[in-house]
Amino acid sequence: MNITLDDIARRAGVSRATASRVINNHPHVNPAVRERVWQAIRETNYQPNLPARSLASRRSQVIGIIIPQPIHTLFADPYFPLLIEGIAHVCNERQFSIMLDLATTTDSDPYRHLGRRGFLEGAIVASAVEDQFLLQWLAQETIPVVSVGRITSLQAIPYVDVNNRYGARMLVEHLLSQGYRRIATITGPMNIVAGRDRFAGYSDALHAAGLPVLPELVVEGNFSEQSGFTAMQTLLRLVPIPDAVFAASDMMALGALKALRAAGLSVPGDIGLAGFDDIPLAAAMTPALTTVRQPIGELGQTAAQLLLDRLATDSLAPVTQRVMLPTELVIRDSCVRQH
Amino acid sequence: MNITLDDIARRAGVSRATASRVINNHPHVNPAVRERVWQAIRETNYQPNLPARSLASRRSQVIGIIIPQPIHTLFADPYFPLLIEGIAHVCNERQFSIMLDLATTTDSDPYRHLGRRGFLEGAIVASAVEDQFLLQWLAQETIPVVSVGRITSLQAIPYVDVNNRYGARMLVEHLLSQGYRRIATITGPMNIVAGRDRFAGYSDALHAAGLPVLPELVVEGNFSEQSGFTAMQTLLRLVPIPDAVFAASDMMALGALKALRAAGLSVPGDIGLAGFDDIPLAAAMTPALTTVRQPIGELGQTAAQLLLDRLATDSLAPVTQRVMLPTELVIRDSCVRQH
DNA sequence: CAAAACCGTGAAAGCGCTTTCAGGGAGCGT
DNA sequence: ACGCTCCCTGAAAGCGCTTTCACGGTTTTG
Numbered sequence: 236m237n238i239t240l241d242d243i244a245r246r247a248g249v250s251r252a253t254a255s256r257v258i259n260n261h262p263h264v265n266p267a268v269r270e271r272v273w274q275a276i277r278e279t280n281y282q283p284n285l286p287a288r289s290l291a292s293r294r295s296q297v298i299g300i301i302i303p304q305p306i307h308t309l310f311a312d313p314y315f316p317l318l319i320e321g322i323a324h325v326c327n328e329r330q331f332s333i334m335l336d337l338a339t340t341t342d343s344d345p346y347r348h349l350g351r352r353g354f355l356e357g358a359i360v361a362s363a364v365e366d367q368f369l370l371q372w373l374a375q376e377t378i379p380v381v382s383v384g385r386i387t388s389l390q391a392i393p394y395v396d397v398n399n400r401y402g403a404r405m406l407v408e409h410l411l412s413q414g415y416r417r418i419a420t421i422t423g424p425m426n427i428v429a430g431r432d433r434f435a436g437y438s439d440a441l442h443a444a445g446l447p448v449l450p451e452l453v454v455e456g457n458f459s460e461q462s463g464f465t466a467m468q469t470l471l472r473l474v475p476i477p478d479a480v481f482a483a484s485d486m487m488a489l490g491a492l493k494a495l496r497a498a499g500l501s502v503p504g505d506i507g508l509a510g511f512d513d514i515p516l517a518a519a520m521t522p523a524l525t526t527v528r529q530p531i532g533e534l535g536q537t538a539a540q541l542l543l544d545r546l547a548t549d550s551l552a553p554v555t556q557r558v559m560l561p562t563e564l565v566i567r568d569s570c571v572r573q574h
Numbered sequence: 575m576n577i578t579l580d581d582i583a584r585r586a587g588v589s590r591a592t593a594s595r596v597i598n599n600h601p602h603v604n605p606a607v608r609e610r611v612w613q614a615i616r617e618t619n620y621q622p623n624l625p626a627r628s629l630a631s632r633r634s635q636v637i638g639i640i641i642p643q644p645i646h647t648l649f650a651d652p653y654f655p656l657l658i659e660g661i662a663h664v665c666n667e668r669q670f671s672i673m674l675d676l677a678t679t680t681d682s683d684p685y686r687h688l689g690r691r692g693f694l695e696g697a698i699v700a701s702a703v704e705d706q707f708l709l710q711w712l713a714q715e716t717i718p719v720v721s722v723g724r725i726t727s728l729q730a731i732p733y734v735d736v737n738n739r740y741g742a743r744m745l746v747e748h749l750l751s752q753g754y755r756r757i758a759t760i761t762g763p764m765n766i767v768a769g770r771d772r773f774a775g776y777s778d779a780l781h782a783a784g785l786p787v788l789p790e791l792v793v794e795g796n797f798s799e800q801s802g803f804t805a806m807q808t809l810l811r812l813v814p815i816p817d818a819v820f821a822a823s824d825m826m827a828l829g830a831l832k833a834l835r836a837a838g839l840s841v842p843g844d845i846g847l848a849g850f851d852d853i854p855l856a857a858a859m860t861p862a863l864t865t866v867r868q869p870i871g872e873l874g875q876t877a878a879q880l881l882l883d884r885l886a887t888d889s890l891a892p893v894t895q896r897v898m899l900p901t902e903l904v905i906r907d908s909c910v911r912q913h
Numbered sequence: 914c915a916a917a918a919c920c921g922t923g924a925a926a927g928c929g930c931t932t933t934c935a936g937g938g939a940g941c942g943t
Numbered sequence: 944a945c946g947c948t949c950c951c952t953g954a955a956a957g958c959g960c961t962t963t964c965a966c967g968g969t970t971t972t973g
Contacts, residue, residue, distance in 0.1 A: 576959095578958095578959055578960085579959065579960060579961095580959080580960095590959090590960080590961095591961080591962080591963095594960070594961060594962085595961095598961080622959085622960075623958085623959050623960070625958085625959080625960090626958065626959035626960040626961090627959080627960055627961075628960090629958090629959080629960070629961090630959075630960040630961040630962080631960075631961055631962085632961095
């Protein structure tokens, strides 16, 4: 059988209550007693039973990462792994565990009542599609939640986000400064704030330059490589074709690049191309991709900090915190105007 | 306050025991009563408290994925994401949750006594470096564990693996058939079985062809892109340089390719290159990489099935199961002998 | 027709921990 | 000396669930 707290207490000659106090670092324990208990713990290799602890204390030291996307899309893009890495870093430091909540495609209501079940003390939701299920869940949930990326329709949820709009604008202004004028964009999903914001930045830049936003130059994608490929094919049917393309994610830029290659066009020779994210692959592509760097890991770290801080001060008051992280323009070789 | 099983019982006019039986689908409950209980559950949106259930039943419906590697290396390679995806697929089907157990670099003993703590019902360990800590942990652990990849020094642990040795041999034989004779290899870590096996396959092929394994043509890497880059630089100092290189992972092949490019060499024009894994990137590279396909997702699925089957039949007998999945040679453009 | 098997149910005993409450002893001010 | 506060400790009451046991009733068996 396993060693329990009672065994420790007996061995140290104290009551279970005192043993518990020692383990949880409560004050008001005689130093000598404290040491006796620790010794018993070391000698027996005692490990507290987590479910029992959770049940009694209502704290599980576990947070969930919720990504409301089909599993297979989750890892196609290095964005999520990098984000998770950032979160994990902070959680490890603070002795929290991470529960990966991967939604199945078939489950219509995947993250229902996570809080009530008592397993998760808090949750980080990333890349939130603003659908009915998610919003409903967030509204009903009883555990603290932090969102990576704003959720416009629920202002009360603390979030950490990057300045997508400004970043996109800087990028497109860079394209304009290179002399490109017929700039197309492959947007992200318009039901995600990041998708809308990056498109807004694109519009901002064109407007500021006195250029119109032409509907035929705007194609919606979903951040995936495949959608970039398809969107680019659509853009290539235009006459004349665009002289540059801003893809709202690096993976879409990669897909677009493949479509251009397939069509026998060279980048940046025939057409300029730029992305967003600065995933590791962006630097490795030929040509190296000009893009906007998001501090993805930092995004995860900040979200975790926000959440864990909130759990630590178990004030029930709904804290609404917002953190905005900067983006950075990374100029490489994929959109250099050649005269 | 939250709804408890007692509330359900009261509402349905039965005892808590009966309500519990209904929830857990036990037999010997009157169908009418069963329906009354379900109705109460639906009406109240009741969700069982997981820690309480775990405590009472000693089953948590949670398994851990343990990857004994520093976090930052974990996601650099799509191998792990694909593996996790496979595991998640099976777990979702069977209502199990996944706990990602990411070791910190600073924690010397990261996965100690996971079982004792009562949170994890079982664990999948992947890419096991055969170090002291891991072996010690596996030996002491009280929960069922399945390994992805063999662990030679602990025969008792069920595993699922791919035929690394045979796959590597087929690949190198392909290189030989292309006319390459001075074939170098960048191996994986020699403290991982997969690293050793792939090297063994390389040796097998050379021996079968009556060729010696020259020590200067063998450089050890660690599966990462960076290590492939460095190793290739080492190989390029040889006189003459190899006419082909077998990298034991696609990421290392990518690193090697970059080193070759940097040295002004073309692939496959000046030197042949082949990898192992067939990650999505392999097909996307220029030139497209000849490699060996591992069914990574299937690997994860099988591991999860093995583990969950074992948990379901809670026979305490140590079941030792081994599953070997096939590899497949994928011939693309990176090692075509041009005359 | 008695004995045996089975079914459906509730009472009650935990699972291993946290936390409240109360109390004894020590220290301090008056 | 007395009352007060503060420190340390143990007893005991749960946390919300599963599971064993016992029991009456019904059905099957020999």
